[in-house]
Amino acid sequence: MDKEQLIINHFNNKFLGDDAAVLGKMVYAKDLFFEDVHFKREWLSLEQIGYKAMIVNFSDIIVMNATPKYALLGLALPKSITNEQITGLYGGIKKACDKYGVSIIGGDTICSDKICISVSVFGVLNAKAVFRKGLKNGDFIAYTGKLGSSLKSLKSLINIGKTSHKSRFFDPILRDRFFYKSAKFINSAMDISDGLTQDLAKLCASAKKGFKFIKKPIKYELESGEEYEILFSFSPKNRAKIEQIAKKTRTKITIFAKATKGRYKTNARSHHF
Amino acid sequence: MDKEQLIINHFNNKFLGDDAAVLGKMVYAKDLFFEDVHFKREWLSLEQIGYKAMIVNFSDIIVMNATPKYALLGLALPKSITNEQITGLYGGIKKACDKYGVSIIGGDTICSDKICISVSVFGVLNAKAVFRKGLKNGDFIAYTGKLGSSLKSLKSLINIGKTSHKSRFFDPILRDRFFYKSAKFINSAMDISDGLTQDLAKLCASAKKGFKFIKKPIKYELESGEEYEILFSFSPKNRAKIEQIAKKTRTKITIFAKATKGRYKTNARSHHF
Numbered sequence: 001m002d003k004e005q006l007i008i009n010h011f012n013n014k015f016l017g018d019d020a021a022v023l024g025k026m027v028y029a030k031d032l033f034f035e036d037v038h039f040k041r042e043w044l045s046l047e048q049i050g051y052k053a054m055i056v057n058f059s060d061i062i063v064m065n066a067t068p069k070y071a072l073l074g075l076a077l078p079k080s081i082t083n084e085q086i087t088g089l090y091g092g093i094k095k096a097c098d099k100y101g102v103s104i105i106g107g108d109t110i111c112s113d114k115i116c117i118s119v120s121v122f123g124v125l126n127a128k129a130v131f132r133k134g135l136k137n138g139d140f141i142a143y144t145g146k147l148g149s150s151l152k153s154l155k156s157l158i159n160i161g162k163t164s165h166k167s168r169f170f171d172p173i174l175r176d177r178f179f180y181k182s183a184k185f186i187n188s189a190m191d192i193s194d195g196l197t198q199d200l201a202k203l204c205a206s207a208k209k210g211f212k213f214i215k216k217p218i219k220y221e222l223e224s225g226e227e228y229e230i231l232f233s234f235s236p237k238n239r240a241k242i243e244q245i246a247k248k249t250r251t252k253i254t255i256f257a258k259a260t261k262g263r264y265k266t267n268a269r270s271h272h273f
Numbered sequence: 274m275d276k277e278q279l280i281i282n283h284f285n286n287k288f289l290g291d292d293a294a295v296l297g298k299m300v301y302a303k304d305l306f307f308e309d310v311h312f313k314r315e316w317l318s319l320e321q322i323g324y325k326a327m328i329v330n331f332s333d334i335i336v337m338n339a340t341p342k343y344a345l346l347g348l349a350l351p352k353s354i355t356n357e358q359i360t361g362l363y364g365g366i367k368k369a370c371d372k373y374g375v376s377i378i379g380g381d382t383i384c385s386d387k388i389c390i391s392v393s394v395f396g397v398l399n400a401k402a403v404f405r406k407g408l409k410n411g412d413f414i415a416y417t418g419k420l421g422s423s424l425k426s427l428k429s430l431i432n433i434g435k436t437s438h439k440s441r442f443f444d445p446i447l448r449d450r451f452f453y454k455s456a457k458f459i460n461s462a463m464d465i466s467d468g469l470t471q472d473l474a475k476l477c478a479s480a481k482k483g484f485k486f487i488k489k490p491i492k493y494e495l496e497s498g499e500e501y502e503i504l505f506s507f508s509p510k511n512r513a514k515i516e517q518i519a520k521k522t523r524t525k526i527t528i529f530a531k532a533t534k535g536r537y538k539t540n541a542r543s544h545h546f
Contacts, residue, residue, distance in 0.1 A: 006356055007348065007382050010363040015378035023343065023378065030345035030393060032381045037349070070296065072303035074347075074391045075280065076310070083279055090283040105288035105296065108305045109280050118347045118391035120303060 017206055018132050019060040019190050020123070027123045029060035035114040043157050046085045048170050050092025053117040055172055058100050059191045059228040061123035062176045065130045065183040068123040070105045071097070076112035100176075126180055130232075134188035135207035139233035140214075141257040142242075144175045147196060147217065151224030172228035178251035179230055185241050189232035195225040200257070203231060210262040217256055233259060290479055291405050292333040292463050293396070300396045302333035308387040316430045319358045321443050323365025326390040328445055331373050332464045332501040335449045338403045338456040339396035343378045344370070346392055349385035373449075399453055403505075408461035408480035412506035413487075414530040415515075417448045420469060420490065424497030445501035451524035452503055458511035458518075468498040473530070476504060483535040490529055506532060 008016070015021040020029035033053035035041060044052070054071065061068040073093070077086070097104060102121065135141075153169035156162065163169065179189070188207060192199045196217060204211055234242055239255075246253045281289070288294040293302035306326035308314060317325070327344065334341040346366070350359070370377060375394065408414075426442035429435065436442065452462070461480060465472050469490060477484055507515055512528075519526045 003350075003354065003356065003359060004382055006359055007363070010360070010367075011346070011377050011380070013376060013378075015376065021343075021345075021378035028343070028345055028379055028395070030347055030380050030391075032347045032349060032383050032389075032391065034349060034383060034385055034389075037383050037385055070294075070301070072294075072301055072393050073284070074303055074305045076305060076307060076389070077276075081276065083276065086276060086279050087283070090280070094283075103286060103288065104284050105286075105294035106301055107284075107303050109277055110305050110307060110310050112307055112310055112389075116305075116307075116349070116385075116389055118303075118305065120345050120393035122301070 018064065020064045022064065022125070022129045025125050027061055027064045027066040027125060027129065028120065029057055030118070030120040031057045031060065033117040033119065035116065041115070042161065044170065046088035047092035049115065049117070050089040051096045052170065052172070053119055054093055054096035055174065056193065056228060057119045057121040058096070058102065059172065059174050061121050062174055062179060063130065063189045063191045063230055065127060065180065066123035066125045068100050068102050068121050070122045071102050072120040073104050073107035074118035075107065075109045076116035077109070078113055078115065079111050127183065130183055130186055130189045132188050132190050132203050132206035135203055135209050135233050135259050136187050136235065137209060137259055137261050138236065139187050139259040140236055140239060140255045141211055141231070141233045141259060142253050142255040143192060143196065143229050143231050144178060144251050144253055145173065145227065145229040146252065147192065147227055147229060148220035148224045150227045151220055168227045172226065174228060175230050175251055178246060178249040181249060182242050182245040185234050185238035187233050187235065189230055192227060192229050192231050193225055195223045196231065197222045199231055208263065210260040211257045212260055213257050215256050291337065293337045293339070295337065295398070295402045298398050300334055300337045300339040300398060300402065301393065302330055303391070303393040304330045304333065306390040306392065308389065314388070315434065317443065319361035320365035322388065322390070323362040324369045325443065325445070326392055327366055327369035328447065329466065329501060330392045330394040331369070331375065332445065332447055334394050334396035335447055335452055336403065336462045336464045336503055338400060338453065339398045341373050341375050341394050341396040343395045344375050344392055346377050346380035347390065348380065348382045349389035350382070351386055351388065352384050400457065403456055403459055403462045405461050405463050405476050405479035408476055408482050408506050408532050409508065410482060410532055410534050411509065412460055412532040413509055413512060413528045414484055414504070414506045414532060415526050415528040416465060416469065416502050416504050417451060417524055417526055418446065418500065418502040419525065420465065420500055420502060421493035421497045423500045424493055441500045445499065447501060448503050448524055451519060451522040454522060455515050455518040458507050458514050460506050460508065462503055462505035465500060465502050465504050466498055468496045469504065470495045472504055481536065483533040484530045485533055486530050488529050
């Protein structure tokens with residue numbers, strides 16, 4: 001058995017299987033952001049590392065239709081880190097927290113050989129939570145923004161050691177304005193962190209649905225992860241409302257598939273193990 | 274400036290400075306448990322690692338006078354980990370969660386070169402929270418249980434690679450029964466994770482108080498960390514009540530100091546950086 005699946009099977013309970021866990025009006029998410037797993041030191045400044053570690057967690061809260069409020073921060077930092085670097089890291093974390101109105105309420109700091117950041121974020125539901133399992137037969141499946149640039153940046157970083165500093169890889173744009181306004185017309189959602197192919201498979205698996213492409217995305221769009229755009233679905237009768245909100249919030253959306261009965265199984269392997 | 278202090282100064286806000294953060298009736302704590310920082314693989318089985326990673330977090334919630342309820346779990350595990358080891362790790366985590374009635378509601382799993390466990394625990398206050406800063410001038414300062422065995426085990430592990438499997442180093446005993454019953458008579462508390470010398474200094478610093486020894490603990494008692502016994506203080510007028518509850522719950526307590534006006538400063542360095 002796939003090791004990640006074994007772990008998921010062991011811990012399986014009613015709270016799991018979504019971007020975040022819902023308990024009453026509160027929503028809880030946790031993501032790890034580790035050197036040499038999620039980033040290399042030569043790719044990102046300490047400020048960019050701090051910023052992205054927070055943003056990827058806020059993303060999980062937002063796609064549940066909740067507003068991130070509080071965070072616990074676990075920092076494992078090398079002994080060699082300088083005071084200037086600590087201040088840079090803090091600057092990135094603060095920038096993200098200020099932008100989204102989040103307070104750091106606790107955490108733990110240890111010395112480690114690599115930078116390992118562990119963030120837990122708690123948010124408050126704006127209204128009804130949006131779950132992955134809400135995907136309905138006949139739903140349009142869409143994503144926000146553009147996909148592909150993050151993978152291009154990653155390839156460029158691996159091959160030539162640099163990429164544009166404006167890349168989404170450094171600075172994902174979260175679609176909170178669009179999502180909060182349109183949430184009541186949305187049946188299911190998740191953020192695209194592992195790439196459309198893998199995340200679409202997860203969405204379908206959660207709801208025990210299949211899909212057919214209306215317009216098949218190109219390879220870069222299918223495989224690019226870490227843009228933190230939103231994958232979401234809605235009933236065809238709400239299409240006009242969704243498109244109107246997208247226009248109003250200047251959010252590009254691409255309707256690319258339709259949910260069907262049956263199951264969808266991908267052969268794409270998780271990168272985690 | 275000490276790096277850990279720089280980090281604390283940057284992130285300082287009203288929520289920080291205690292074992293856990295209190296928000297309304299909820300209490301939030303986070304601790305990291307990393308290979309080669311907190312443990313070596315050859316010292317603990319995967320089950321012991323999982324158990325201890327959870328227990329040290331429950332301890333932070335208990336000393337606030339709250340009951341741990343939910344946890345988020347971040348697991349970074351080596352690719353080489355076997356399914357049997359995953360099941361062992363899960364067994365230890367489950368044993369701790371079952372013992373304290375905690376549900377894992379979410380988390381993140383990644384592949385890393387070392388075992389890094391990050392746990393966030395949320396609890397519900399039983400009654401009024403007990404803070405470190407509650408230490409009052411004239412308070413008796415005491416600790417639960419016995420101190421010293423964890424340091425002995427650690428030295429034995431470092432020197433001869435083994436120690437008794439009954440050691441507190443593997444299986445800290447939490448004093449929830451004693452603490453919950455006596456909390457209303459207690460002015461301040463924290464768990465002893467870094468050793469009495471360091472943790473007493475933190476307690477005094479939080480309350481801007483000093484102390485004088487009534488009965489100075491021996492070196493092993495002062496320096497041994499990770500037993501997760503409770504350091505606490507109370508008004509002399511509550512001594513009889515505290516001693517009665519200790520007797521009833523079969524909890525050894527040692528009154529060893531008295532809080533005084535003024536400041537206490539230790540030269541003991543944090544092991545974190």
